[in-house]
Amino acid sequence: MNQSRRVVITGMGVVTSLGDQLDQFWSGLCAGRSGVGPLTLFDVSEFKVRFGGQVNDWDAAARFGGKEARHLDRFAQFAMAAAISAVEDSGVDFSRFRPDRCGVFIGSGIGGLNEFETQHTTMMQKGPSRISPFTIPKLMVNAASGQVSIKFGLQGPCSAVATACASAANAMGDAYKMIQTGWADLMITGGSEAAITHMGLGGFASMRALSTRNDDPPRASRPFDRDRDGFVLAEGAGVLVFELEDQARARGARIYAEVIGYGMSADGWHITAPDEEGRGAARAMVRCLEDARTAPDAVQYINAHGTSTPLGDLAETRAMKQVFQGHARKLQISSTKSQLGHLLGASGGVELIASALAIHRGVLPPTINLDNPGEGCDLDYIPLTAREAQVDHVMSNSFGFGGHNASLLIRRYK
Amino acid sequence: MSVEERVIEIVCEQMDVPKDQVTRDTHFTNDLHADSLDTVELVLEFEEEFDITIPDDESEKIQTVGQAIDYIEQHSHAKSDKDDAVA
Structure with missing residues (x-):
């Protein structure tokens, strides 16, 4: 490579x-x-x-x-x-x-x-x-x-x-x-x-x-x-x-962020339901980190797939815990879908834009409507209000029917 | 509105051109840069507007605004109804 x-x-x-x-x-x-x-x-x-x-x-x-x-x-x-x-x-x-x-x-x-x-x-x-x-x-x-x-x-x-x-x-x-x-x-x-x-x-x-x-x-x-x-x-x-x-x-362009990693995987499980343990999603995140040659604990913010389905959000949370282990508790996570809804095949695009702006402008957008965390959803999802934070490494997750999982990693441009 | 006026209106609408640029002599491909899909779409619009069916071998001969007007005037329902009445 x-x-x-x-x-x-x-x-x-x-x-x-x-x-x-x-x-x-x-x-x-x-x-x-x-x-x-x-x-x-x-x-x-x-x-x-x-x-x-x-x-x-x-x-x-x-x-x-x-x-x-x-x-x-x-x-x-x-x-x-x-x-x-x-x-x-x-x-x-x-x-x-x-x-x-x-x-x-x-x-x-x-x-x-x-x-x-x-x-x-x-x-x-x-x-x-x-x-x-x-x-x-x-x-x-x-x-x-x-x-x-x-x-x-x-x-x-x-x-x-x-x-x-x-x-x-x-x-x-x-x-x-x-x-x-x-x-x-x-x-x-x-x-x-x-x-x-x-x-x-x-x-x-x-x-x-x-x-x-x-x-x-x-x-x-x-x-x-x-x-x-x-x-x-x-x-x-x-x-x-x-x-x-x-x-x-x-050419003196303004640079929002650098793209440094990409991982993809299939659940090989069910045409619409996620692997309940989030194993496919975890594989995509791991591949992404490997591709970026970046340690899991460098990641500070994840723009989650977070669709608001009972199974999906739990599986993604489990996947993040598998990949990031003890660091999972320090991750700041939010779902842009809480505000826009689910743009299906467009969602990853607007969410990578939100991820790049989070780095570039030093603000992490919130997960709105998160009044009472669901069972097993016990990470920091930036509930209700945006948070000012300087983050250098940001991951964006997207998962699709068919069992497709994709993760991208971007970092502050230096 | 006459057939000519209605045809010109459809052409202007479909091809995004102002009315003063369209006459009987206007050629769909050479003057308005219609591609093969545009010309098929124009014929469909004529069929819809005048409630006629233009066979493929006939539609291929319609290359100018004037040819479209002539074909429609000869084949539109108003005309054929009248022919039926006379017959």
């Missing part, structure tokens, strides 16, 4: 229920605000779950023009908006880069579900000849990566990872490796999701995976709390610019 090629984060962009500006997103997180509320994207009155973390006032035509907006599914619109923000934030001028040295890895759990449903309805009502020619290019899970590569004219590695709720984390881990091993010098990477649709909401609700706290949506996502009853479906995107450190330094 070529350890001399360091990888740094130079740009970040978000689309979330707490806003699409980085400062707005971060101040919302640190203030402990919830982006969860009643769903209004379509009529949800027949659904068992009627709330979530939706992106409000989304006007794609105003952002992209009518034609481009029509040719992007909502998930690709989010990815495109976050990618444009991240590139602007990085200050990169692609005309000064070799296009074949720049690439895009944007993950999504499901892809263009809105388009799939819309066209299916059209087909059932009007017949197969009325199916739009843009159906497939809009719904495919790689549409976000493909469209972003076209937008910026990037010609290097370009792919899409689909590992459910670990999609963004796997995409970013793979992107990090692309730069580290010399395939590319810059990668636009992260995740995007827009699965608050009839089928998305109904499907997750049918699994009994979602919180049913319809009477109090902002309090529904409560990772590690005694009264947690499932995750909260949310949508959005988190996209970052990963860059070769030499190049970033040479």
Whole structure:
């Protein structure tokens, strides 16, 4: 492994229920605000779950023009908006880069579900000849990566990872490796999701995976709390610019943090339930630390997967105890999903952004709604209020249906 | 609204171009840079708006705004209803 090629984060962009500006997103997180509320994207009155973390006032035509907006599914619109923000934030001028040295890895759990449903309805009502020619290019899970590569004219590695709720984390881990091993010098990477649709909401609700706290949506996502009853479906995107450190330094870029480790594993256990002992999650964290050549006790903050499901939060806590042993009690941990809900394949992207900002701005966002820790959830989850702290090593965990586990480690850039 | 006005409106909407740039002579590919998917989508919009079915071999011949207007005027329901009535 070529350890001399360091990888740094130079740009970040978000689309979330707490806003699409980085400062707005971060101040919302640190203030402990919830982006969860009643769903209004379509009529949800027949659904068992009627709330979530939706992106409000989304006007794609105003952002992209009518034609481009029509040719992007909502998930690709989010990815495109976050990618444009991240590139602007990085200050990169692609005309000064070799296009074949720049690439895009944007993950999504499901892809263009809105388009799939819309066209299916059209087909059932009007017949197969009325199916739009843009159906497939809009719904495919790689549409976000493909469209972003076209937008910026990037010609290097370009792919899409689909590992459910670990999609963004796997995409970013793979992107990090692309730069580290010399395939590319810059990668636009992260995740995007827009699965608050009839089928998305109904499907997750049918699994009994979602919180049913319809009477109090902002309090529904409560990772590690005694009264947690499932995750909260949310949508959005988190996209970052990963860059070769030499190049970033040479152009005087602002560097948020350095990416130093990536680990992945499979539970090999069950298609949706986590290994109850958290063995798969623990393997991902251990691999990540090994990849980073970093001792467990160097880690100060973990942005947990923490979805607010009864099994998941307990399994992750057990995994952290296995990996960090006595140091687990000193870890500061929080779940950004307590505020945003679960962005599925985009969650790892917004959470790595939160992790990088924690280092860069010296504040650890809280786990809101953690009023009474659940049984076995006995670590420091930064309950209710943000905490000022200088942290140098931060881990971000993402786990997905299918039994996918991914962990990333970043550190303060020096 | 005439067929011509409605066709031009659809073209402007679909291709994101102002009305003063679209005439009967406007060529979808050469003038508006429509790709193969755009042209299929335009034909679908015409079919939807005028409640007609344009066979693939016919739709491939529709390359300008004028050709679209002519085809629709010859095949739209209003026209065929009238033909039926006369027959």
